Structures are given as C-alpha cells and as structure tokens.
Amino acid sequence: MCLGIPGKLTEMYGxxxxxxxxxxxxxxxxxxxxxxxxxxxxxxxxxxxHVGFAISKVDEEEARRTFKLLEEISELDELEWMKEVAEKSxxxxxxxxxxxxxxxxTSDIPRPEGQS
Amino acid sequence: xxxLSEYRDPVLARSLVDRILGTATRPRVxxxxxxxxxxxxxxxxxxxxxxxxxxMIHGPGCPVCVTPLEQIDRALHLASRPEVIFASFGDMLRxxxxxxxxxxxxxxxxxxxxxxxxxxxxxxxxxxxDREVVFFAVGFExxxxxxxMSVWRARELGxxxxxxxxSHVTVPPAIRAILDAPDNRVEAFLAAGHxxxxxxxxxxxxxxxxxxxxxxxxxxxPVDILEGIYMAVRQLEEGRAEVENQYARSVRRSGNEPAQxxxxxxxxxxxxxxxxxxxxxxxxxxxxxxxxxxxxxxxxDLGSIRTSEPEECMAGDVLRGRIKPFECPEFGxxxxxxxPLGAPMVSSEGACAAYYNYARFxxxxxxxxx
Numbered sequence: 428m429c430l431g432i433p434g435k436l437t438e439m440y441g442x443x444x445x446x447x448x449x450x451x452x453x454x455x456x457x458x459x460x461x462x463x464x465x466x467x468x469x470x471x472x473x474x475x476x477h478v479g480f481a482i483s484k485v486d487e488e489e490a491r492r493t494f495k496l497l498e499e500i501s502e503l504d505e506l507e508w509m510k511e512v513a514e515k516s517x518x519x520x521x522x523x524x525x526x527x528x529x530x531x532x533t534s535d536i537p538r539p540e541g542q543s
Numbered sequence: 544x545x546x547l548s549e550y551r552d553p554v555l556a557r558s559l560v561d562r563i564l565g566t567a568t569r570p571r572v573x574x575x576x577x578x579x580x581x582x583x584x585x586x587x588x589x590x591x592x593x594x595x596x597x598x599m600i601h602g603p604g605c606p607v608c609v610t611p612l613e614q615i616d617r618a619l620h621l622a623s624r625p626e627v628i629f630a631s632f633g634d635m636l637r638x639x640x641x642x643x644x645x646x647x648x649x650x651x652x653x654x655x656x657x658x659x660x661x662x663x664x665x666x667x668x669x670x671x672x673d674r675e676v677v678f679f680a681v682g683f684e685x686x687x688x689x690x691x692m693s694v695w696r697a698r699e700l701g702x703x704x705x706x707x708x709x710s711h712v713t714v715p716p717a718i719r720a721i722l723d724a725p726d727n728r729v730e731a732f733l734a735a736g737h738x739x740x741x742x743x744x745x746x747x748x749x750x751x752x753x754x755x756x757x758x759x760x761x762x763x764x765p766v767d768i769l770e771g772i773y774m775a776v777r778q779l780e781e782g783r784a785e786v787e788n789q790y791a792r793s794v795r796r797s798g799n800e801p802a803q804x805x806x807x808x809x810x811x812x813x814x815x816x817x818x819x820x821x822x823x824x825x826x827x828x829x830x831x832x833x834x835x836x837x838x839x840x841x842x843x844d845l846g847s848i849r850t851s852e853p854e855e856c857m858a859g860d861v862l863r864g865r866i867k868p869f870e871c872p873e874f875g876x877x878x879x880x881x882x883p884l885g886a887p888m889v890s891s892e893g894a895c896a897a898y899y900n901y902a903r904f905x906x907x908x909x910x911x912x913x
Contacts, residue, residue: 429577429578429579429604429606429682429683429685429686429735429737429738429892430579430737430763431685431736431737431740431763431793443700444699445696457659460660460662460689460692462692462801462805463688463799463801463802463805464799464801465801466801475737475740475793477685477686477689477737478632478659478660478661478686478689479659479660479661479662479663479689480660480688480689480692482685482688482737482740482741482799482802483740483793483794483795483799485792485793486791486792486793487792489791489792490792492791493770493789493791493792494549494550497555497559497766497770498555
C-alpha cells in the first residue's frame, strides 16, 4: 500500500485553493495533489507519488550519486576479479604477498589501487 | 534517468549479492518492514541469491494485513447500509471479514467503490449530497497525509456527508514490539522508504541506540533492497548500530514536514490493535476531537461491533516474522487467494500472497529463479 511511483511533473495549477498538477508516469498522465511538495517543485521535476499525492521531489543529484556509486562497485568488481586472476597466475613467482589483500571485504568501495 | 529502470539492473544486483556474500562472516537475520519490499524480495528470488548468508524475515508492514477483523466487520456493516457509498483502496476489497468481504457486500447490493486517492472519495461525496460517503482510511505513515487531507478538505469545503473509518498504524512501535519479543531473532532492519519519506528517520535513532540494532532506510527496487541489505550487514560486521539512508533520492532526515504538520493537525496518537499481534500502545492514529463529525465510528455508532480473530489463521506468526508463510499448515491448502483465511493471502503486499504467487514451494524445491 505504501507503493510510491516516480513520475515527471508536467503541469501545475490551483484547484479550489489546493495545489494540483499533472504527472507523467512513462506515458500515463494523472492528476496529483502537490500540497506537500509545492514549495520545492517546478514542472520538469520528478516526484514520488502515493495515492494521488506527491510525497517527495526526487533528488536528481542523490539519484545520480547513488547510481554512480553502485555502477563503480560493479565495474570495480570486474577489475578486482581481473587483478585476482593476474595475481594468481603470478603467485608462483612471488614469494611474499601483502596479507592485507585477504581482507574479508568489509571495507567500503575498494579502489583498484592503493588497497593492497 | 527515470529513477526506476536503473535500480533494476541485473549486473549491479549480481555484484551487490557477491559483496553481501563476501561480507557476512556468519548467517545474519534481517527484517524488511514493508510489504512492498517483501514482494520485491520474493518475486525477484533475492532470498535464493543470498543463500544462507542472510535470512530475510518479513515484517508487519502491510496495513491491509494488520487491520483487525473487527474493523473489517465494521466496514462491511457500513457498506451494507442503503444510505452509504463505501469508498476504499482496492486492496481492502477481498480481505475476509467474519462472514463476507467487501466484494461480496457489493454483489449483495451494497455500494462499494474503489478509489485511487482519498480526494476521489471526497469528490464522490460532493457529487452525491443525498448519500453518506464513508472512506476506509487505512495505512501507515505514508498514506496518513493523503487521508488527513481528505478530512481537512471536507471541513474546508463544508462537506457534511463525508466521513472516514480510520485504521491507521505507525511503524516505530511495531519495530519496538518485535525487538521486545523474547524470541526475537532480528539483528537489523530495513526501514520502509516511503514511510520515512514522510516521517524522516529521526524517530528511528533512539531505537538503533537503545536496542543496538542497525536500521537502514531502504527503497523498493531490487538494487535498492540489495544495497540496503549490504549496508545493514556491513554495520553488523563492523559492530555499528546506526540509522543509515540508502534511499537518499527520496528520503531526508526530517522527512516531509508540511505533510507531518497536517497529519498532526487532523490525527492524534491512539492505542491500536494489530491483527495477529494485539494491542500496541500509541501505535496508531485516530481523528482529533475537533474532527469528530468526520469520524464514521461516531457518526454510525459502530462501538457495538466486536469480533475476535479466527484461530486457524497463523497470520500473527507470519506478521511477527516467527514463521514463513509456507510453514503454515493451511498455506495453499485451506487458504488460497480465492478462499483466503487471512488478509496476508489477498493483500498486494501480504507475505502469504507473495509466496503463493511467486514461490509456491519451499525455497529448496523452487529451483533457480527464472
């Protein structure tokens, strides 16, 4: 029931003293009450809508930041994997490996360099 | 960016799963509070991916499921009255009362209408001044601002044939009740992203402190949920117990203050009975005295309708995370979405419905998720 769907605010208007607007959910347009976000939104913004009410403005900066962070994780995982393969193939030649390479992964996003 | 598809990326999900599996040094028990998150977890087979590293226990965050039978019976009574148009979110229509559900009442001639927004119910009242329109105001904090607005507007516009049957509940007292249970196994919580969009997370900070339990405010897409789990597991492994915010694109620490303000003007804290859990002090919202003319319980004198919960349904154990739905002997046998014994089997957020629709069999029999 707490389903909230992001949509793009395309129009804002008052209706009998209540701030309303039209929101486009990927092609489906619906009237939405903006009373709780009126101070912070403008047309073109994304809002999260629950039972006909916008309950927040989607923070694009945050959305982008989180997503970039996540994308880095998956790219870096690949780098880590390549590095591991390389290290394994070299392990016969190297006698003393840095023990911190075996950290259990509790650290934050690993950097490809500087971690080991 | 559309803020949706990105958070369904399977490559990202896979790498988060690897990260969780690599971080947990022993099996961890987490609870996602919200029924919407439960459905994502079960539908996407996230539990299977997490193997034994993390056991996701499903919480009581389905307002339809925790609405007591008594309140359903009151709704059925109102919907049967000839002068009443009963308006409700679609979720409530198939919830079994003592001897019927709202759909059956409609078949018997009661006027039951499904609305998308509480303001739609108010419009029905304005269009039918000769009828009494009652709106079934259920929900958690996410829905409270919308329901509060319908009452506020009714007074503002002088609509006298509109009232609400209130069954509002709030999340933090339920988390407290779960943590206080002597057999509690939950080590960390994923808090519900949209509840916190409205309320912020300040009220979760004392909980994290007092019970030394990590709480991560989490969104609803698969990648959101996996990141929330990863953040919670990391806290457990590092011995931290804080409130963290995974769903920063929607949630701010102080929440949506205009919404909180209107909720506080229309509603006040009341004790509420939770289906299957019992009464939790100060765990619900009721109309303030100055709005009592919009209170359907007073308008129609419903106090005499008293019902106790049926015994065969184990919804209470499911809602408290004590058992998984398939551990109930009636699951899929005497209890199906067509003939439900309890609300969790019919609500779009109910844990039983999630398992019935997406994972009919026990996890080990289910095989690889498609």
